[in-house]
Amino acid sequence: xxxxxxxxxxxxxxxxxxxxxxxxxxxxxxxxxxxxxxxxxxxxxxxxxxxxxxxxxxxxxxxxxxxxxxxxxxxxxxxxxxxxxxxxxxxxxxxxxxxxxxxxxxxxxxxxxxxxxxxxxxxxxxxxxxxxxxxxxxxxxxxxxxxxxxxxxxxxxxxxxxxxxxxxxxxxxxxxxxxxxxxxxxxxxxxxxxxx
Amino acid sequence: xxxxxxxxxxxxxxxxxxxxxxxxxxxxxxxxxxxxxxxxxxxxxxxxxxxxxxxxxxxxxxxxxxxxxxxxxxxxxxxxxxxxxxxxxxxxxxxxxxxxxxxxxxxxxxxxxxxxxxxxxxxxxxxxxxxxxxxxxxxxxxxxxxxxxxxxxxxxxxxxxxxxxxxxxxxxxxxxxxxxxxxxxxxxxxxxxxxx
Numbered sequence: 274x275x276x277x278x279x280x281x282x283x284x285x286x287x288x289x290x291x292x293x294x295x296x297x298x299x300x301x302x303x304x305x306x307x308x309x310x311x312x313x314x315x316x317x318x319x320x321x322x323x324x325x326x327x328x329x330x331x332x333x334x335x336x337x338x339x340x341x342x343x344x345x346x347x348x349x350x351x352x353x354x355x356x357x358x359x360x361x362x363x364x365x366x367x368x369x370x371x372x373x374x375x376x377x378x379x380x381x382x383x384x385x386x387x388x389x390x391x392x393x394x395x396x397x398x399x400x401x402x403x404x405x406x407x408x409x410x411x412x413x414x415x416x417x418x419x420x421x422x423x424x425x426x427x428x429x430x431x432x433x434x435x436x437x438x439x440x441x442x443x444x445x446x447x448x449x450x451x452x453x454x455x456x457x458x459x460x461x462x463x464x465x466x467x468x469x
Numbered sequence: 470x471x472x473x474x475x476x477x478x479x480x481x482x483x484x485x486x487x488x489x490x491x492x493x494x495x496x497x498x499x500x501x502x503x504x505x506x507x508x509x510x511x512x513x514x515x516x517x518x519x520x521x522x523x524x525x526x527x528x529x530x531x532x533x534x535x536x537x538x539x540x541x542x543x544x545x546x547x548x549x550x551x552x553x554x555x556x557x558x559x560x561x562x563x564x565x566x567x568x569x570x571x572x573x574x575x576x577x578x579x580x581x582x583x584x585x586x587x588x589x590x591x592x593x594x595x596x597x598x599x600x601x602x603x604x605x606x607x608x609x610x611x612x613x614x615x616x617x618x619x620x621x622x623x624x625x626x627x628x629x630x631x632x633x634x635x636x637x638x639x640x641x642x643x644x645x646x647x648x649x650x651x652x653x654x655x656x657x658x659x660x661x662x663x664x665x
Contacts, residue, residue: 332483337472340480347480351487355494362501365509444594 277402284406290383291414291456292463297383301415302452304374308431311419313367315412317356317375319405322384324352326392326404333393345388346379353378383411414459421455422446513584514543517573518553521545521581530657534558535649542657551658552576554650557586560642564634565589568598572643574650576658579611583643588635595635603629603636607643612651617644 290296300318305311328348329336336344357375360368368375378384387407392400420430426446428436445451507525514523523545530542542556553575560568566589573581585599597603606627610617618624619637628636650657 336479336483337476340476344480344483347483347487351491354491358494358498358502362498362505365505448591 277399280399280402281406284403284410285413286467289414289463290386290407290411291418292460293467294386295460296386297381297411298456300374300377300381301411301418302449302456304371305415305419305422305452305455306426306447307423308416308420309367310370311415311417312412313364314371314374315408315415317360317371318378318381318383318411319408320356321349321352321378322387322408322411323401323404325349325384325388326400327397329388329392330395330397330400336393341393342385342389345385345393349384349388350379383407418452418455418459421459422451425455426451513571513586514555514573516582516584517555517571518545518575518581519573521553522547523553523555532653532656535645544657550576553581554657555581556646556650558642558646560638562634562641563588563590563638564595564632565591568635568638568642570639570642570646572646574647577611578613578647578651578654579609580607580643580647582608583639585639590635591632595632597629597632598635598639603627604639607640612644612647617647 284290286293288294291298291301297318300314304314325345325348329345332344332348353376356378357368360371360375387404391403395403424430424436425443426448428434428440428442443451446455510525511523514525515521523543525543528544528546530544532540532542534540538559540556542554544551544555545553553573555571555573558570558572560570568588568590569586571584571586573583575581583604585604588596588598590596590598610625615626616624617626617640619626619628619633619640621628621633622637624640626636626640
């Protein structure tokens, strides 16, 4: 497999940001009440991640290491604000549901983590591939977590009821404890799968 | 010394570039955001005053609530007559945080409907106050024809399974809103001078 392919796929399995590195758990737990919310959050994070990685990677020789963290944070925060404004303007209802968690992308460790550990040490194309991979893996994990919680907690997926009206929804799966339970089971399953 | 200056210059220029980018995005999204907010307002006004047309930009009154807080009363005016009024009320006694409600009252004192603007009630338990199945029963109620309390407190309004606090808070706020409307009826229904 080519290097680029490896940089891209590592995020889904060997270095999955949520399931292996346990990064970005705050948004992963908080907004995964439905599949749509999870995916929207994931895509917003992906956008910020790709933009921030590109800029950080292109500035990596200019930024002195003493001020690299504040510089990264400014770059990340700017892109998050852009996402916040653009979403508010063109995807108003999604913006309303995600609300507080959009500004919180700034402190998502995945983004600063990739900027610091990867983008600041690698050329631009490689950094972009890494960021796209990480972002999509994060989106996939959040979508999966949101889907599981939505099916169990409200008997629906993407808002369409699939389990029939007789299904007694497990309310706890939509509440915060359900997020921990679902994530725990996912982590365990993923670890067993990785072992083989 | 020169290396310190380098830190200042690099960080400063990054901040400068970020603020330039942000101000242009803000400019670009300002109008779409205002437009979305207006659409949202019109949608909720039409939902609380079914069958009436309300223009949020004209015919409103700026008044004061009982506690002195300012409230904007939107009115549906046709043929020189006020057919209905819509205004925001706040339920401070919800399960978690304030519940903001837009309520519409017809000229005869009957409720046209309510829209929950924002709330932080428990998802799945208290949050069904947003759903038509629950709040639909408020349509057509007035201070004369119903006892506006939840059934648990001896009134006419159904609470829902597993949650009494949220419905009680909403019903209480709506009742207060109706009483306020009743008290200020003359001003709301006749004050034509402030219409534009």
